[in-house]
Amino acid sequence: MTLDKYNLMIRSKEELVAIITELMKKLTDYDISYNAFDGLLGCIHEAEFDEDILGTENPMDYIEIDWDEVFKEYYLSMRNQLSDKKQLANKSVDVWMSFGERCTDIILDNSNDITYIEESIRKNIEENVDCWIIQHQLYELLKNFYLKQNLEFDEIMVSKSLVCYNPNFLNDVSQGYINIKMWDEAVKVIEAAIKEVQDEKMISALNKKLVDCFENLNKFDEAYDVAVKMFRNNNSHELFLRARNLAVKTGDLNSFIENILEFVKSSKR
Numbered sequence: 001m002t003l004d005k006y007n008l009m010i011r012s013k014e015e016l017v018a019i020i021t022e023l024m025k026k027l028t029d030y031d032i033s034y035n036a037f038d039g040l041l042g043c044i045h046e047a048e049f050d051e052d053i054l055g056t057e058n059p060m061d062y063i064e065i066d067w068d069e070v071f072k073e074y075y076l077s078m079r080n081q082l083s084d085k086k087q088l089a090n091k092s093v094d095v096w097m098s099f100g101e102r103c104t105d106i107i108l109d110n111s112n113d114i115t116y117i118e119e120s121i122r123k124n125i126e127e128n129v130d131c132w133i134i135q136h137q138l139y140e141l142l143k144n145f146y147l148k149q150n151l152e153f154d155e156i157m158v159s160k161s162l163v164c165y166n167p168n169f170l171n172d173v174s175q176g177y178i179n180i181k182m183w184d185e186a187v188k189v190i191e192a193a194i195k196e197v198q199d200e201k202m203i204s205a206l207n208k209k210l211v212d213c214f215e216n217l218n219k220f221d222e223a224y225d226v227a228v229k230m231f232r233n234n235n236s237h238e239l240f241l242r243a244r245n246l247a248v249k250t251g252d253l254n255s256f257i258e259n260i261l262e263f264v265k266s267s268k269r
Contacts, residue, residue: 034077041074045098071095071103075110089116093124096141097134104141108148117145125165132168132199139172155179167196174209183213204234211242220249228256232263 075092082088092111096103111117121142128134139162146153156176162169170193177186190210197203207230214223227243240260247256 030077030080033073034081037070037074037077041070041095041098067102068106071099071106072110075103075106079110085113086116086119089113089120093117093120093141097124100137104144107141108144111145112149114145114149114151118142121145122162125162129165132166135162135166136168136172139169167193168199168202170196171202171206171209174206178209178213181216183216187213187217204230211246215246220246224250224252224256228259231260 074095078091078095079088082091089111092107096107121138125135125138128138139159142158143153143155154176156173159169159172159176163173170189174186174189174193177183177189187210190206190213193206194203194210197206207226211223211226211230214220214226224243224246227239227246231239231243243260244253244256247253
């Protein structure tokens with residue numbers, strides 16, 4: 001078997017399945033299997049952005065094969081071919097960046113050097129400053145690595161160290177404080193985050209946490225003020241009930257109802 005056989009001139013789904021199936025025979029020539037898997041999966045990833053390659057934008061759903069086994073063999077060959085731990089960690093994370101959840105369990109099972117893995121994940125978080133979704137998925141991947149290896153994951157410390165790449169990580173910092181019931185610290189972080197975060201959904205989530213923290217601190221007046229502002233910005237039934245319940249706790253229910261009725265009337269004009 002030579003690499004010439006995998007020149008990526010793939011003309012059909014059936015041909016691709018045949019090539020992958022042959023690779024799945026648990027080859028011990030890791031040089032050949034690693035390079036072949038690397039080229040083929042690179043082609044499949046490219047096909048996700050170019051329908052003309054395989055005739056679909058979802059090639060992995062289109063190709064009937066056990067992808068868990070494919071990635072197991074790919075990471076096995078990778079582990080045996082790349083002796084440098086840093087290079088292996090970088091490659092492992094690069095593959096995860098291309099295929100995401102499809103290979104999460106496999107990368108967690110096959111990458112044990114947390115130092116280089118964390119270094120690679122942090123590098124990718126830094127390089128994806130324009131995509132919060134990817135940044136946070138990488139953060140969750142790092143957390144999963146710690147948990148997989150039975151290591152303590154300091155949510156507050158780690159997320160604080162990532163705020164320089166995106167202020168949205170302040171939400172994770174606040175959650176870390178909330179998890180250990182440090183309500184005052186959580187309030188400070190949330191209030192700082194609301195001033196820096198731009199995403200409206202994130203701001204809404206932060207405000208909800210702020211109300212929770214004030215309630216746990218028995219600061220019902222502060223919680224009520226935030227809840228009312230949230231309802232005025234988004235007239236949902238859920239937010240109305242939240243503000244109403246806090247109005248009861250503050251003894252301000254009548255005033256709340258009057259203000260809400262006036263707000264509803266003015267918003268209809």
